[in-house]
Amino acid sequence: MSDRFNRLSYWIVTAPTTEFPQLAGELDVDVAIIGGGMVGITAARLLKDAGLSVAVIEARKVGQEVTGKSTAKVTSQHNLAYGKLTRTFGEDGARTYAEANEAAIRLMADLASRYGIDCDFEPRAAYTYARGEQHLEAVEREVEVTQRLGLPASFTRDPGLPFPVAGAIRFDNQAQFHPCKYLAGLAATIPGDGCHVFEQSRAIDWEPTRVVTAGGTVTSRAVIMATHLPLGQVGLFYAENYPHMHPVIAARVDPARAPDGMYISLDEPRHSVRTHRGDDGNTYLIVTGPSFKHGHVDEERQGFAEIERFAAEHFGAGAPDYRWTNEDYTPMDGAPFIGWSSSARNGYLVATGFNAWGITNGTVAGIILAALASGRDHEWASLFDASRVKPIAGAKEFAKQNLEVAKELVGGYLTTKPHSFDELAPGEAAVLKVSGENVAAFRDEQGRLHAVSAVCTHMGCLVGWNENDRTWDCPCHGSRYEISGEVIHGPTYKPLEKKAIG
Numbered sequence: 001m002s003d004r005f006n007r008l009s010y011w012i013v014t015a016p017t018t019e020f021p022q023l024a025g026e027l028d029v030d031v032a033i034i035g036g037g038m039v040g041i042t043a044a045r046l047l048k049d050a051g052l053s054v055a056v057i058e059a060r061k062v063g064q065e066v067t068g069k070s071t072a073k074v075t076s077q078h079n080l081a082y083g084k085l086t087r088t089f090g091e092d093g094a095r096t097y098a099e100a101n102e103a104a105i106r107l108m109a110d111l112a113s114r115y116g117i118d119c120d121f122e123p124r125a126a127y128t129y130a131r132g133e134q135h136l137e138a139v140e141r142e143v144e145v146t147q148r149l150g151l152p153a154s155f156t157r158d159p160g161l162p163f164p165v166a167g168a169i170r171f172d173n174q175a176q177f178h179p180c181k182y183l184a185g186l187a188a189t190i191p192g193d194g195c196h197v198f199e200q201s202r203a204i205d206w207e208p209t210r211v212v213t214a215g216g217t218v219t220s221r222a223v224i225m226a227t228h229l230p231l232g233q234v235g236l237f238y239a240e241n242y243p244h245m246h247p248v249i250a251a252r253v254d255p256a257r258a259p260d261g262m263y264i265s266l267d268e269p270r271h272s273v274r275t276h277r278g279d280d281g282n283t284y285l286i287v288t289g290p291s292f293k294h295g296h297v298d299e300e301r302q303g304f305a306e307i308e309r310f311a312a313e314h315f316g317a318g319a320p321d322y323r324w325t326n327e328d329y330t331p332m333d334g335a336p337f338i339g340w341s342s343s344a345r346n347g348y349l350v351a352t353g354f355n356a357w358g359i360t361n362g363t364v365a366g367i368i369l370a371a372l373a374s375g376r377d378h379e380w381a382s383l384f385d386a387s388r389v390k391p392i393a394g395a396k397e398f399a400k401q402n403l404e405v406a407k408e409l410v411g412g413y414l415t416t417k418p419h420s421f422d423e424l425a426p427g428e429a430a431v432l433k434v435s436g437e438n439v440a441a442f443r444d445e446q447g448r449l450h451a452v453s454a455v456c457t458h459m460g461c462l463v464g465w466n467e468n469d470r471t472w473d474c475p476c477h478g479s480r481y482e483i484s485g486e487v488i489h490g491p492t493y494k495p496l497e498k499k500a501i502g
């Protein structure tokens with residue numbers, strides 16, 4: 001495996017680089033959008049279509065955060081979502097979710113074709129499959145529910161995988177795409193007519209009508225916070241969604257052994273699989289595996305070992321060409337939070353809790369947020385209402401997650417070995433107490449030590465090491481940092497303090 005690509009997502013490496021300017025000075029627009037991922041860029045495009053002026057303010061590069069590290073399936077099939085949604089939100093709620101996600105697939109196909117975006121958008125069937133008989137009943141029930149909701153669902157025992165399955169749910173007319181090519185292409189259509197896209201421009205302060213970066217300020221009538229999880233303390237959404245991290249690989253396979261559909265398993269350990277025909281002529285198998293706790297290296301290693309074994313054993317994949325990790329948030333009651341951050345409808349417009357299905361749900365969010373920011377209502381808005389009272393469903397899991405956050409806040413995950421940073425070999429990292437302070441340090445291949453405070457700037461949990469990506473990740477609410485301490489992912493927006501240690 002080439003070390004150059006080892007920590008980067010396949011999509012990021014193989015997409016054209018975007019070159020939008022940094023925000024400098026003062027600007028006034030109708031709507032300011034913080035974040036240039038699936039949600040932010042979709043909302044910007046739709047607002048521009050509605051004749052409003054927008055400014056997208058992206059901290060890093062468009063499409064290169066969570067969206068650009070996904071498996072990029074474009075589907076309304078979200079595991080066994082519809083049975084659960086029916087129980088929590090009733091059949092009408094589940095139908096709205098289905099219709100919204102099906103509409104998102106159509107909108108994405110339409111935008112790609114309307115703007116001539118070459119993003120490898122290809123029709124594919126989606127399958128949720130059970131290898132063991134113990135999940136068969138759940139599969140059959142989900143087929144029944146999804147058919148009743150009008151989704152293109154059927155039952156099959158032959159989803160085209162190279163191993164036997166007890167049963168699978170098949171959805172027709174779904175798709176897969178290249179997420180970075182799509183967002184780069186869509187973002188390129190935004191500048192002009194009073195609309196702007198800014199990169200390398202992190203929001204460091206905000207109000208409901210103002211966004212501030214180091215280089216400038218945007219004033220607006222509304223602010224969409226499309227940062228995957230709202231920043232800082234906005235709406236306290238970090239208490240209603242918990243983060244999960246996944247290993248992902250892209251490995252070359254013989255096209256004759258590449259499965260045709262997009263797959264996700266119900267059995268443990270869970271696997272999600274699709275293929276992609278690269279511009280280099282190779283066929284890649286993209287696989288994700290079981291979730292692991294942020295900053296827990298042992299679980300991360302097991303996750304990568306598991307998906308590499310799975311890809312080699314069943315599809316004859318070689319050693320991965322690309323390995324990366326990615327995170328998303330599980331919402332408390334099974335539906336994403338999309339809309340106003342407070343019931344008074346005077347705060348920020350937000351979208352979060354996509355539970356690893358934010359390509360279509362992120363498009364749904366773009367549609368709803370664009371409507372709300374233009375002063376219109378939307379027929380799907382009440383299901384996803386971000387300020388809704390959460391039902392009891394999921395409360396037990398949340399009590400457990402909150403207990404774990406409390407443990408991280410008081411204790412953290414201090415490394416027991418080594419005892420001193422002097423013992424770190426090149427490529428190794430540790431979190432240690434130094435003169436009473438918690439310090440996170442990484443030694444690079446040239447022997448230099450990069451030391452930063454290990455205390456997350458969001459709410460003070462201790463960060464842990466992500467060995468593959470070489471990042472410091474917070475187990476409490478999912479903030480991520482570079483080894484230099486620079487922020488990669490929120491809810492934080494402040495870097496880790498640098499520490500001067502030998």
Ligand SMILES: Cc1cc2nc3c(=O)[nH]c(=O)nc-3n(C[C@H](O)[C@H](O)[C@H](O)COP(=O)(O)OP(=O)(O)OC[C@H]3O[C@@H](n4cnc5c(N)ncnc54)[C@H](O)[C@@H]3O)c2cc1C
Pocket residue numbers: 034035036037038039040057058059060061062063064065066067068069070071072073074075201202203204226227228229231246247248288326327328351354355356357358359360361362488489490493
């Ligand atoms: C392993 C994995 C696989 C997945 N696969 C799929 C899939 O196949 N299909 C599917 O539907 N979903 C999938 N998802 C989920 C999906 O990728 C996400 O839910 C979705 O991409 C989130 O989009 P977003 O716009 O909310 O976030 P992002 O793409 O992360 O966009 C948010 C943007 O905000 C920027 N930002 C953050 N803070 C600031 C700040 N202070 N100032 C300015 N900008 C800021 C970030 O840099 C980023 O670019 C997967 C998730 C995981 C973890």
Ligand code: FES
Pocket residue numbers: 238456457458459460461474475476477478479490491492
């Ligand atoms: S992300 Fe909340 S404490 Fe770190």
